[in-house]
Amino acid sequence: MEQVIYYEDYEVGAVRETTGRTITETDIVLHAGQTGDFFPHHMDAEWCRTTEFGQRIAHGTLTFSVAVGLTANVINPVAFSYGYDHLRFIAPVFIGDTIHTKVIIKEKKDHKRKKDMGIVTEAVEVYNQRDELVLVAEHLLLCEKKNADRKDKGKADD
């Protein structure tokens, strides 16, 4: 679904939560297959029994990718993701854990050079089924302003 959300429409403090997703053994096997990371922490159940966690854990990039994917249900044609800050793997995600993502609008500021753009920072928090925080990040969103002088548009590289 497409929904136009301008810089002015984002409200600091607004919160949205996604549906949940159970991280399965399949997800871990597929993520190893996609990334080439077959470290025993993810792929060797026997060896994992000897570690502090006692079992296989999800790749950090798997939890991150799924958590971000869960938020991808509204296409905003006037906003562009350009990165993340402070991505932290807080707690391990195990096979069978169900995660969901909470997105909080944390900060808004004008773009330094582009008058018709602003930067929205979203706090991304990922929780498991026991409401334990397992991952955090700050998502940076470059958004068009509603009332900006359209002459500036398209000069993304200046």
Next chain:
Amino acid sequence: MEQVIYYEDYEVGAVRETTGRTITETDIVLHAGQTGDFFPHHMDAEWCRTTEFGQRIAHGTLTFSVAVGLTANVINPVAFSYGYDHLRFIAPVFIGDTIHTKVIIKEKKDHKRKKDMGIVTEAVEVYNQRDELVLVAEHLLLCEKKNADRKDKGKADD
């Protein structure tokens, strides 16, 4: 392959480069399938023809996951990844682009509370086949020290 690399062994300025990996249409379809992000930017070739890029682009989390996966060939049992800073999607990755990852040891500092640990920051740079930078991030690695007083070990939460 396992190789023990202590905090002291990391040298600021040291560089390693991975083999390359061609990002295929398959990778994008599989990543959509793993994350649930079926946005037309990745999945609708017709609509993409109308955009500035003219073609489908890889998900940011796909490029990031593959780039990190490319570095996963040596298991260091005394180092633990705990996050990334300043992850930026610099340029789009298209179907058929071949990326590789360059890792540069950027900084070392003692852990504030844990005497037997240090933090190594790796600059992660991802390039395509035209040596254009497509993604950057700073990887944070928590490393054991070689000569640390082992009594402190295991108290990760203090």
Next chain:
Amino acid sequence: MEQVIYYEDYEVGAVRETTGRTITETDIVLHAGQTGDFFPHHMDAEWCRTTEFGQRIAHGTLTFSVAVGLTANVINPVAFSYGYDHLRFIAPVFIGDTIHTKVIIKEKKDHKRKKDMGIVTEAVEVYNQRDELVLVAEHLLLCEKKNADRKDKGKADD
């Protein structure tokens, strides 16, 4: 995203259209892998050159599954899919074709025995990038009524 839509809320003649999805070689290979249907029509490009289409075609169940999946963006907790009528494979879908789904509310009628339920029939039409109709079906949706006597609820089998 969850949105409660009662029987009374559906309006005959209402139309919604989904985003597009390019059917890739990957989709066909994965669908063969999921279903076990490795017929040469889908998997043998050489043999397909000798057929009237001259190329591989998507499985009917692939086009149907993707077309239905494209509509799965709003969870309606008071409606239940219970089947399809008149599913027809009108035209072949080739690798590289981009399909999207159009859903038209076609008919509404009371449930024969359950007073608090009604049946909504959706006409499902799937088009390719040249606006050629490739698949049709009628989707049957069992919906709760807004003002129904809740005592009847839960007796789905009577």
Next chain:
Amino acid sequence: MEQVIYYEDYEVGAVRETTGRTITETDIVLHAGQTGDFFPHHMDAEWCRTTEFGQRIAHGTLTFSVAVGLTANVINPVAFSYGYDHLRFIAPVFIGDTIHTKVIIKEKKDHKRKKDMGIVTEAVEVYNQRDELVLVAEHLLLCEKKNADRKDKGKADD
């Protein structure tokens, strides 16, 4: 394996049964990935505990696709699938259920306009390991006649 079966060769009442296939968590995760349907009914084990079924259920299109795929072991070059009628999801399929398909030749009739073709209707019945019926459909097969005047051949669109 290829086997030529003409319209005249189909006998009303003839029955064939396929081997079985266990529907795994992997199948559901892959089907979500193929279709983009990540509804919690299929992907969120925690939420499913709160539903009447108490667990995740297979997508209807997954059960249908696998059930049809199970029948795809003989290639008949003179028969063409053109659709399904009365597809009904009778009972939920859970992770670990083993399904197989029973195909019964139900009806034969001449094609209205094409003298050298006939239509065979197959009743498709899908059972789980407790012999409970979980899905039914009627498959429509357009078949060449053995003794037809071949001059009419190839005029599929008249």
Next chain:
Amino acid sequence: MEQVIYYEDYEVGAVRETTGRTITETDIVLHAGQTGDFFPHHMDAEWCRTTEFGQRIAHGTLTFSVAVGLTANVINPVAFSYGYDHLRFIAPVFIGDTIHTKVIIKEKKDHKRKKDMGIVTEAVEVYNQRDELVLVAEHLLLCEKKNADRKDKGKADD
């Protein structure tokens, strides 16, 4: 489909050929993902341009697995695969090549100790679309004899 074929039923010199299968980029990406072999020969199109083949090649184990899989259409409950001899990768398989498998009954001999069993050797030959031989192997099949004294049965380990 199940078909009982006893040791006596195999005829030296008998030949069967499978349908074809086009080896796609998807197959190579999935095989890397299944095996963890991400060598640049299979995954780095740029590097491959510098090799004698000029392009990516299929993993040997991929060609072997698909070639053997193509023969898996008849279940013989009285025969057991126990290995392969002389598996050779004769020529590279490229993306877009279509392979099929030819199986020739090459040799039959009694089992040394088990009177009710015999060993059938099948020559497995895999060809591409230009009828070039790309892989050969000898498949060893342990088969029950039709008229054997059933008292010996089940003593597989003597």
Next chain:
Amino acid sequence: MEQVIYYEDYEVGAVRETTGRTITETDIVLHAGQTGDFFPHHMDAEWCRTTEFGQRIAHGTLTFSVAVGLTANVINPVAFSYGYDHLRFIAPVFIGDTIHTKVIIKEKKDHKRKKDMGIVTEAVEVYNQRDELVLVAEHLLLCEKKNADRKDKGKADD
């Protein structure tokens, strides 16, 4: 990682062991999907309960492909795999078993015609978590000699 290992560098008797890999239900489902082998031995848990093993078993080609893939962590640009001898499926691999591969340099001999090449035979042994041998094979490696007359190089077909 690339490492040049010449014929002379291989030492008969040298041993290397890989990390472990748990064979999951996902691996079997994906291997069926890759190869088209959906035999009930791998895909029908109910039927498997009636067999001597009582459960699904991994495809022989899956165990072989994963076992070989586990060894693919060092790229040797002066050695070329050209086949396997005496591949034997010694014991079944079940869902949840963890396998690893042991490679022993077994034999070295000069190439008959190519003076600058030698053949290294590696004994490949695959063990499960109970140290039971499940698969063996002999891997044939064509290796360049260190001190060979380079004039002969590149004439691989003579």
